Amino acid sequence: MRIAVFGTGGVGGNFGGLLARVGHDVAFIARGEHLQAMHQSGLKISTNEDEFVIQPVWATDDPVEIGEVDVVLVCVKAWQVEQAALAIRPMVGPDTMVVTLQNGVEAPEQLSQVLGPSHVLGGLCLTFSYIVEPGHVRAGGGSIQFGELDNRKSERVSKLREVFESTGVNVSVPEHIHAALWQKFLMINAFSGIGSITRAPAAVWRNLPETREMFEQVSQEVLAVAKAKHIPVAETAIDEAASLMDRVPSNFRASMQRDIMNGQRSELEFQNGAVVRFAQELGVAAPVNTFIYQSLLPLELQAQGKLEFPS
Incomplete structure (x- = not known):
């Protein structure tokens, strides 16, 4: 699956790294020293169980370079979502899923207003993740939930669940995402x-x-x-x-x-x-x-x- 991680902090770096590790085509949107370090040395992920490095890593600060993808994981802070919605547009094709993974409850509506509700999946994660230093993310534990905004069961959600299950992450689709x-x-x-x-x-x-x-x-x-x-x-x-x-x-x-x-x-x-x-x-x-x-x-x-x- 072709996946873009918009916001490669602790959450985005962790989940994106796990997805890249099992062979998915993952693009990381980052900036500043973190982006430079990823270009130079790859993306290091440290967990309680092991440590691995994604190298070479596909990382950029320009979503236009990435083009349309199957999934966008939106991992920016809640106050950055409105701006992120506009920046994400070049990566959203007719069938692209956009998954919200920040704190709060307002991101699904914010993204829907810009991208259209048909693209957006409500999502949340529980993980103690943070950037140790540029190019290095530490993650403790990790679970993720997502689903259609109208709570219907869909083939695309089932496929995305299988994708995350392949990483070993604890993943579930709740009966009521809100x-x-x-x-x-x-x-x-x-x-x-x-x-x-x-x-x-x-x-x-x-x-x-x-x-x-x-x-x-x-x-x-x-x-x-x-x-x-x-x-x-x-x-x-x-x-x-x-x-x-x-x-x-x-x-x-x-x-x-x-x-x-x-x-x-x-x-x-x-x-x-x-x-x-x-x-x-x-x-x-x-x-x-x-x-x-x-x-x-x-x-x-x-x-x-x-x-x-x-x-």
Whole structure:
């Protein structure tokens, strides 16, 4: 299968590398020092089990060079999706599937508005992946889910599932893709928000009664918003998120937390900010998400260059 990875960070590098390893024709869209390192030394993937290098690697910063593909994996940050949708166009042919793999729940609609809903599959992944240094990605674990936006069973989704199964990745097609997206959203929104506001790794805030209670409150608010939007998220979603919270590595920090702590632009507007926005539109109370969002907003605006802190 001919596959393009748009955004070769931790997620894109990991899944793209695994696909290339088993023989698929994978093009990586990257930029800067990461792209240069890939050209010079290939793409190194380190997992808990092994380490391998894709070399030579097909990497570029220009989607036009790639042309039409069978699948585009969109692995950019949530705040980059609208711009990515326009850049992806040269790679989208009549039968191209475009799979969303970033945090949040708004990417499928954003991509559909630009590319047309017939091309878009809702998708999500659970993996602890990040760039160690230019040209080198580390990934811990990894699972992926995707499906048609109308939840129908399709031949193309079945074929894509087989492709990912060939890599050894845990892959599934949920009965309701939007419910699956919101279940992950419930989890990552809490991890990101609480981690960002405390600056603490998971082992600290999950074991402190006060912040563990905040996890429950934040998650209940997301569940209430999902219900108001008629998304059938399971009542067990919070317990499942808490179970995952207790299993992640003690030093785990969500990507939004890492970005905020490093003074970089983050996904705040598409995580806790999105909960606040949805809640206001639907008349649902979300006081804890609002507190987190408003408390982190000055740092987010500073990272975007929209606010200066006096020295």
